[in-house]
Amino acid sequence: MIEIDGERLNARLDAFAAIGATASGGVNRQALTEGDRQARRLLADLAWKRGFSVFQDPIANLFIHRAGRDDSLPPVMIGSHLDSQPAGGRFDGALGTLSAFEVLESLDDAGIETERPIVVVAWTNEEGCRFAPGCMGSTAFSAGEIPVGWQEKMTTDGVSFADELKVTIKSLQTAQMLPLGFSVHAYFEVHIEQGPSLEASDIPIGVVVGIQGTRWLEVIVKGQTAHAGTTGLSFRRDPLRALAGSLSSLYETIMPADPDARFTVGRISVDPGSVNAIPDEVYCTIDMRHPNPARLDEIEQLARSSIAGEAARQGCVVAISRSFDMAPCTFAADLQQAIERAAAARGFKSTRMMSGAFHDALFVNRIAPAAMVFVPCRDGLSHNEAEHVKPEHAVAGCQVLAHATLLIATGPGRAGS
Template sequence: MVIGSHLDSQPAGGRFDGALGTLSAFEVLESLEDAGIETERPVVVVSWTNEEGCRFAPGCMGSMAFSAGEIPSAWRGKVATDGVDFAEELAKTIASLPEAEMLRLGFPLHAYIEVHIEQGPSLEANDIPIGVVKGIQGTRWLDVAVTGQTAHAGTTGLSYRRDPLHALTCALSGLYEAVMPADPDARFTVGRISAEPGSVNAIPDQVRCTVDMRHPEPSRLDEIERFVTSRIKEEAKRQGCNAEIARSFDMAPCVFSDALQQTIEQAASARKVKSTRMLSGAFHDALFVNRVAPAAMIFVPCRGGLSHNEAEYVERAHAVIGCDVLAQATLAIACESTNGRP
């Protein structure tokens, strides 16, 4: 079986998102070694590459390539936000680890469990130390470009303007007021926005932004995407601009293994720890592993529900409990009789 998480972070991210799960997995291995326990199944620790998708897009590159059994050829031409070529960076990473044994992507595995901070407030608010993740909502990303006409900020009157920033912000204002207020399960976020040529005294020629949409129901996610696309295009046209919108990421919702969820619940109960089943609002590497093997996740509370922030924090007791439940679940699964199965 495989346990682990990721180590990469957001530009202003904290030190628990991903790292907690990776270090917990190594702690489980060390504890097994210290106790002299030999499992029926091998226990492998993984640290997935580029889960956050901040430097290279899409996110979850490592787990996505694993589930596909290969690195997609389309990734070879990808360039990072700092201009670095993906293929070159991958080659440098491999070359820096000469002692590491290369395993083929997509090798058979019996189960995968990942510890992660909740990244939300519900566990802390309800004083529950363990969340048993039952699934992950779907996510779509859009790249939006609205093009108008650059002109002098001081001499161009309102009727002569084709201002793409005005068009985009008008559209976004309406979307913020419509998408999430109308559906408590929906998520709508604009995380990146830029204007060109970027001069203080010039109307922009082009404005770009990203849109992150999430929902647990695929059909509702379709509806949200159509609404967002049409709203931006309509507002751009109304103001004499043109909008081009492309989908850059599409991740369907997933449901995790019920058997693994029960194993985690039993592990928590054995340690006299409260647990609750919950849906993940964020996507994780476990989603992609779940496509090729049974997977599940263990959530622990984070203070104030804050994540993707340097102030992100997990209480020591919660970190220990999460690791302990991971160890108990790992033992239950890895010590099962294999009967010739992997």
């Protein structure tokens, strides 16, 4: 058994929430900003004071190493991220990173030696709001390289990813540099659920079995602009009417017929955007999600055929491209079992669940066994300044993380090699 210091954990959450704090109680600490760098420096300073080793890699992933009896063994890695949305909450990412660091401190406080080393990680740019895509740090780590084109990415205000990455790495010059990627025995990540089910069921621990697949489409429907007052129905080629009709059908069909499906239109724009003109062109994005890749194929095909069919009926042409495709993943069974054992040992109810959002664990899962622990958040709110986790739920998630980590770091559990 290992006891974490719940008061220390919640105090740390408060301290990090002050970095980039917003007037409404949230956090604006976007990736590779000065706020992000301040949070990284604070975490590194806390680690150095405890005598842990601190490393970073070429994508600015931050690693804190606690030695094991056999330090040559691949480590158990635990962590999450420190960056936030522009008007984000104080727990998304930070809870997982600070819970992981609390595990290291609690092991040290108790004088517990693990067979394997344990490494805490703070991944770079999980959110993807300042530089797309999200999960840059874990993606590059799992691939062993920074994908071509990332260095040329720019923010809307003309700041380059390459420059901000260079400044961020330089801000921790005393951290040792590592090459991208290394062998990992197992990976655990604590995160807020970002949904309402745990709170509604009064269950403090979610054992995440996997992450559903996600696809993004970009849709352009081209019609013909004309005068709103003089153009009769039979003469109109209205792209907005075509898109609205097809989306209405898709909204009424996809999610009502399949509780595991997700269908969202997140952006829509009309050109030329005049109050008294029929649009010439309409653009939208579609976010589709499902844990079954075959069903995801069906949903995409349904969306494509519905939009194309309605566009043809309205005398319009349509172009649809896929801008993002992330396959679903299943987490390691033995790590899920370790989380369940840990929850039971601490007296916490738990339930297995699928993650609707993607996380760094998905990308680590490509190269090492991974699993996640979810804790409830109030009203399911996340990416929102009102995001809230009860202190006792933060402690429960950290306690389960500590116990599961100890099981895998000291026992003969399969996990990685």
